[in-house]
Amino acid sequence: MWFFKTPEIVFGEEALAYLERLEGRRAFIVTDAQVRGLGLVRPVEERLRRAGFEIDVFDAITPNPTIDQVRAGADEIRAFQPDWIVAVGGGSVIDAAKAIWVLFERPDLDPLGISPMEPLGLRRRARLIAVPTTSGTGSEATWAIVLTDPRARRKLAVGSRENLPDIAIVDPSVVLQLPPRLTADTGMDALSHAVEGYVSTWHNPFSDALCLQAARTIFTYLPRAYQHGAEDPEARAQMHLAATMAGVGIGDVLVGLAHSLGHALGARFDLPHGRAVGLFLPYVIEFNARSAAGRYADLARAIGLEAPDGTEAAFRLARAVLDLLDRLEQPQTIAACEIPRDDFEADLPTLVEYALEDPCTLTNPRAPTREEVAHLFMYAFEGRPVDF
Ligand SMILES: [Zn+2]
Structure with a gap:
């Protein structure tokens, strides 16, 4: 049901x-x-x-x-x-x-x-x-x-x-007048909803259709909305529609681990929700690649990438998200958020605890262990491709 x-x-x-x-x-x-x-x-x-x-x-x-x-x-x-x-x-x-x-x-x-x-x-x-x-x-x-x-x-x-x-x-x-940084932060949140909703273990055909279409729209229009703002009303309208579409998409299927990690980091170091979640999205896609290969391939195809068999499509999708972050001048690592390593490492056990307890972890396609969550945080701090 x-x-x-x-x-x-x-x-x-x-x-x-x-x-x-x-x-x-x-x-x-x-x-x-x-x-x-x-x-x-x-x-x-x-x-x-x-x-x-x-x-x-x-x-x-x-x-x-x-x-x-x-x-x-x-x-x-x-x-x-x-x-x-x-x-x-x-x-x-x-x-x-x-x-x-x-x-x-x-x-x-x-x-x-x-x-x-x-x-x-x-x-x-x-x-x-x-x-x-x-x-x-x-x-x-x-x-x-x-x-x-x-x-x-x-x-x-x-x-x-x-x-x-x-x-x-x-x-x-x-x-129409949304400032560029807020456009990028909130747009990355919408994209994270579309991607995490599509691979959620609770996904259903209704949520699938909305999440795929939202991901396609966001990849096309978010860079335009960021770059041109009020000068590009079409991009603004498409982004506004896609954000609601992704919202309806995740309404009953929830999201995944990028949200759990983002919630934990954002609250400890006072980062905007979309910036924190968007930062983790590529690492989480790589971490989940084996558990949701086919679904990441659907998403890769939806945004116009070639999607070969196996986990390669997931890795291509993760790279496309990193490229998007680059175009939006958003941080791709925790270090780039100007969080000092000492503060981060001191808080790491609490961050891991909170991320594991977050309800969004429940619907992630791969159930992480405590050690894996700690590794994900460290890899995202340093910007290393996930290899575990
Ligand atoms: Zn969110």
């Missing part, structure tokens, strides 16, 4: 106008100060006002949202009592909005108590709309929530299937 769930997706220029058709009285907008400062919340507010909504804006979310921020949002939402929650931001904002939503409807729960095993009974009070302002995390199309515990410098993945947004408004005009 497998599941395939997706939000209602509204894509294209003027997709934001869909908000004017919304029925309800009070809308609680969750965002961050930067997104608000860029003027991206105003058009959402205007359209909701046209539909007759009273609005409250909570903009205290930061990148890598913390449990305390979610609790603060929960206090404010309880005072406002909305019937719609509208998340306007990147993955951090959308994830935080999902958690705030749970605490609004289930004040008895702690953010870390949100689990796929526990029925929540959401949607008695409010529903969730996500308006992504980056082209990457796909959070608008998944139920996962990643929160950060700043005291333990650790990321924690929680979430319930009920957390899937009801509506995703994917409007390319929102991402």
